[in-house]
Amino acid sequence: MSAADPTELELWQRARVAGPARDELAALALATARAELARRGAPPADAADLAQEAVRTLLAYVARGEDAPRDLGAFLKYRAWGVLSDYRKRQRSKAVHTPLQSLPLEPADRARGPREHAERRQLLDALADCRSRLSAEQRATLELRYELGLEGDAAAQHLGVHRNTIHVRVHRALLALRECLERKGLAGGVDA
Amino acid sequence: MSAALPPRPRRADLPDDELALCVAYLDGLLPQEQQLDFERRLAADPELAARVRRLLETDELLREAAHRTQQQTERARRRTPWVWAFALAAAAGLLIWAAASLLAPRGEPSFVAALAVSHEGAREWVQSHEQLAGLSTAGLESLRGGAAESNVTPERFLELASEVERAQLRRSLDAAAPAALEAGYFVVPLRLAERSEVVVVALTAPGRAERIYEAADLAPGEHALPAPRFALVGEGSALRVRFQRGFLTPVGCGELPVVVAVRRAGSPSGGATLEERGARDSAQLQAALRAQGFHTRGLTVREPR
Numbered sequence: 419m420s421a422a423d424p425t426e427l428e429l430w431q432r433a434r435v436a437g438p439a440r441d442e443l444a445a446l447a448l449a450t451a452r453a454e455l456a457r458r459g460a461p462p463a464d465a466a467d468l469a470q471e472a473v474r475t476l477l478a479y480v481a482r483g484e485d486a487p488r489d490l491g492a493f494l495k496y497r498a499w500g501v502l503s504d505y506r507k508r509q510r511s512k513a514v515h516t517p518l519q520s521l522p523l524e525p526a527d528r529a530r531g532p533r534e535h536a537e538r539r540q541l542l543d544a545l546a547d548c549r550s551r552l553s554a555e556q557r558a559t560l561e562l563r564y565e566l567g568l569e570g571d572a573a574a575q576h577l578g579v580h581r582n583t584i585h586v587r588v589h590r591a592l593l594a595l596r597e598c599l600e601r602k603g604l605a606g607g608v609d610a
Numbered sequence: 611m612s613a614a615l616p617p618r619p620r621r622a623d624l625p626d627d628e629l630a631l632c633v634a635y636l637d638g639l640l641p642q643e644q645q646l647d648f649e650r651r652l653a654a655d656p657e658l659a660a661r662v663r664r665l666l667e668t669d670e671l672l673r674e675a676a677h678r679t680q681q682q683t684e685r686a687r688r689r690t691p692w693v694w695a696f697a698l699a700a701a702a703g704l705l706i707w708a709a710a711s712l713l714a715p716r717g718e719p720s721f722v723a724a725l726a727v728s729h730e731g732a733r734e735w736v737q738s739h740e741q742l743a744g745l746s747t748a749g750l751e752s753l754r755g756g757a758a759e760s761n762v763t764p765e766r767f768l769e770l771a772s773e774v775e776r777a778q779l780r781r782s783l784d785a786a787a788p789a790a791l792e793a794g795y796f797v798v799p800l801r802l803a804e805r806s807e808v809v810v811v812a813l814t815a816p817g818r819a820e821r822i823y824e825a826a827d828l829a830p831g832e833h834a835l836p837a838p839r840f841a842l843v844g845e846g847s848a849l850r851v852r853f854q855r856g857f858l859t860p861v862g863c864g865e866l867p868v869v870v871a872v873r874r875a876g877s878p879s880g881g882a883t884l885e886e887r888g889a890r891d892s893a894q895l896q897a898a899l900r901a902q903g904f905h906t907r908g909l910t911v912r913e914p915r
Contacts, residue, residue, distance in 0.1 A: 458666075458670075459670065462858065463836060463854070463855075463857075466730070466855060467852050467853065467854070475642060475646065476646075479646045484646070484650075485650075487649075487650045487653040487654065488650075488653055488654040489653045489654065490653075492652065492653040492656075492659065493649055493650060493652075493653035496649035496652045496653060496659070497646070497649055499649070499662075499666065500635070500638075500645045500646070500649055503635065503636055503637065503638035503645075504638040504645075505638075506638060507637060507638030507639070508638075541671070542671070542674070542675050542678070545671055545672070545675055546675070549672075560672065563672075564672045564673060564675070564676040565676055565679070569637055570634075570637060570639060581630075582626065582627065582630040585629065585630035585631075585632075585633035585634055586626045586629045586630050586633075588633045589629040589630070589632055589633050589665065590629070592633075592664075592665045592668040592669060592672075593661075593664065593665065593668075595668050595672075596664045596665075596667070596668045599668075
């Protein structure tokens, strides 16, 4: 593993205290988080708050004296992933208490036009086919997770196994699905 | 979709603990410090990062598929009782309709809607209300790295800000505020006389109407749509306020026609109709919504020059 870029390293170190370097890092983090959150389909109404959350937690991390990451740009992007994961977890826990009638009627759809809709439909059909080819154990784990909303501890309790076991099964099932989609000539996501 | 695929991650697999860690990260289960450490690892290990990205994208796709299925089921569930109940309810419904037609008040629907300015950031919103001048609390300073000292708890700040916002809403609603407003961000103050289904639709271009807010059952009273300006987030020492900006006026739109549509909660719903989605102006949009049983009010937001 090589060391961090010297310019980025210097920025990181100077950003440990309030001043122009911290402002520069905050601005960079904000721009990266906004772009990445948009790419990842964060709801526009919450994206600004999530971007601010990414900046706030980053600055706290820097101020604690943690070492600079090897690739600052990549690290800032993954910070956006982290806050988005936290956000989705909160949304999922809220959904348990939300009457079904109050769910939005339109799907969280990233497709923008008729062609994209058709491609998205094709992708989802392919996904269903790939899913049917998984092992029974993997299918059951995914059904608990996505259709019944049981994740982590709840799924582990349901199946009588350790939480890590559920996570390992989910990991392998997701990779298997991704590879199946790739074999069909379809990527699982929207970006590279 | 047909873009070149990224290099396939190694399959000489990671230990089980590492596999589990990746999913715990995706699910937001890691404590914040561990989460950031894991992100630093991702920044140093492109192979691991590619693996996590593939997991993330597949997870998102599965959630999208589950969401669509759930919606289809819900739509079918909403329609089915009507099919079965229709024959039995028809006679009674006709009688009730006749009575209601004779007795119901004519004219304006039982709601008032207006427009109010919001801002991109919490600080600007706070500065625009002198009652909040000088207040600082956790969450307001997030872009300054916590440089300013908090002088009020998040709970107290929320109380004060909510009071100020309620007064602002009441003024907008009582003053029969103009139906047009210039703002980069805006909220829709709404007063309801009864439990109602509420939809806010924006006409982002002729032939392109989008529902920007939907609530199946809002309580009687005053509301700020899409949500109050501030909410509490986090717990314990991480408790802080979070600013909610409201609706964005799209850049370059010039004028954004907005229609607030209200009907009695529990009305049968089939989602936006083709006429609604394809409306070319506010009048067409309101006609399409009225055809679905909504009462409407047309508003206009102008993009700041």
